[in-house]
Amino acid sequence: MKIVLPGGSGQVGTILARHFHATGHEVVVLGRKPVQTAWRSVVWDAQTLGPWANELDGADVVINLVGRSVNCRYTPANRREIIESRVRSVQLLGEALARCNRPPRVWLQSSTATIYAHRFDAPNDEATGIIGGNGPNAPDTWDFSIDVATSWEKALDSVHAPHTRKVAMRSAITLSPDREGVFDVLLGLVRRRLGGRSGDGKQFVSWVHEHDFIAAVEFLIQNDAMHGPVNIAAPEPLTNAEFTRVLREAWGVRFGLPAAKWMVELGAWALRTESELVLKSRRVVPGKLLEAGFKFRFPSWPGAARDLCERWRQSASPIR
Numbered sequence: 001m002k003i004v005l006p007g008g009s010g011q012v013g014t015i016l017a018r019h020f021h022a023t024g025h026e027v028v029v030l031g032r033k034p035v036q037t038a039w040r041s042v043v044w045d046a047q048t049l050g051p052w053a054n055e056l057d058g059a060d061v062v063i064n065l066v067g068r069s070v071n072c073r074y075t076p077a078n079r080r081e082i083i084e085s086r087v088r089s090v091q092l093l094g095e096a097l098a099r100c101n102r103p104p105r106v107w108l109q110s111s112t113a114t115i116y117a118h119r120f121d122a123p124n125d126e127a128t129g130i131i132g133g134n135g136p137n138a139p140d141t142w143d144f145s146i147d148v149a150t151s152w153e154k155a156l157d158s159v160h161a162p163h164t165r166k167v168a169m170r171s172a173i174t175l176s177p178d179r180e181g182v183f184d185v186l187l188g189l190v191r192r193r194l195g196g197r198s199g200d201g202k203q204f205v206s207w208v209h210e211h212d213f214i215a216a217v218e219f220l221i222q223n224d225a226m227h228g229p230v231n232i233a234a235p236e237p238l239t240n241a242e243f244t245r246v247l248r249e250a251w252g253v254r255f256g257l258p259a260a261k262w263m264v265e266l267g268a269w270a271l272r273t274e275s276e277l278v279l280k281s282r283r284v285v286p287g288k289l290l291e292a293g294f295k296f297r298f299p300s301w302p303g304a305a306r307d308l309c310e311r312w313r314q315s316a317s318p319i320r
Helices: 011-022 051-055 076-098 140-158 182-191 210-222 240-251 261-270 287-291 301-314
Strands: 002-006 026-031 040-043 061-064 106-112 165-171 173-175 207-209 228-232
Touching: 002 011, 011 026, 011 173, 011 210, 026 051, 040 051, 061 076, 076 106, 076 140, 106 140, 106 210, 140 165, 165 210, 173 182, 173 210, 182 240, 182 301, 207 210, 207 301, 210 228, 228 287, 240 301
Parallel strands: 002 026, 002 061, 026 040, 061 106, 106 165, 165 228, 173 207
Antiparallel strands: none
């Protein structure tokens, strides 16, 4: 296949590009800067049509991962840029697809499991999950994350692409041993004996191992019955306290300093990010994938944590 990855130069894009290139597919990453990689890189500005649009004509799959990082303070300027970067890239790809003689047959659009409400009572699947409604005591930054996700998916729904099957990937955090990725950051806290629970530790963590994320993407490409929103998350979310305990155990560390809510808030302010990334409860399960027969290699966190720790130890090089 020919697979085009707009915004594919980050951690998740690199995971996919590396896999598809290694398995013999043609991979084209659309990015703002030329990058030396084993696969092809094409420059675009994510704002206007240009020569890059020719890459879509005759391609089999487009996987759009464009979006300004949410790892920042949610100032008015940052909020505007976060939403506009996502919505505009979807609209732009829609315009490019409309000009294709042979448009891609599948469009996988990045979305997020954060679209669901902060809850503890039951897991969120695609059929019964609650979108919005974080509760009266939740800060407005938590509602903003839901606004981002819903704006993203509305933009995808509004694109007229009769010859292209569209899927919104509501992904949980994707964990791989790559340096500077999410797992690398979490493990760094554990190694420094700082990997205790955050807040009261009762909030749920949804996650997915990189192997299952890749397999889920392949499953979505191959399965013509899959369309609309699809949760990509391991079927066994767990509380933050249990998540951090298991990770410490997998690394061989018995103690991790917990961080009270006020400490998380202060640390987020100092690091110019938002505490919502840690304190919001994300209890998400992959209803559609399981119903369609998808099998997870790492359905539970203990096995995934041991694998990631072992592969992190074996890896000495950053993302290439």
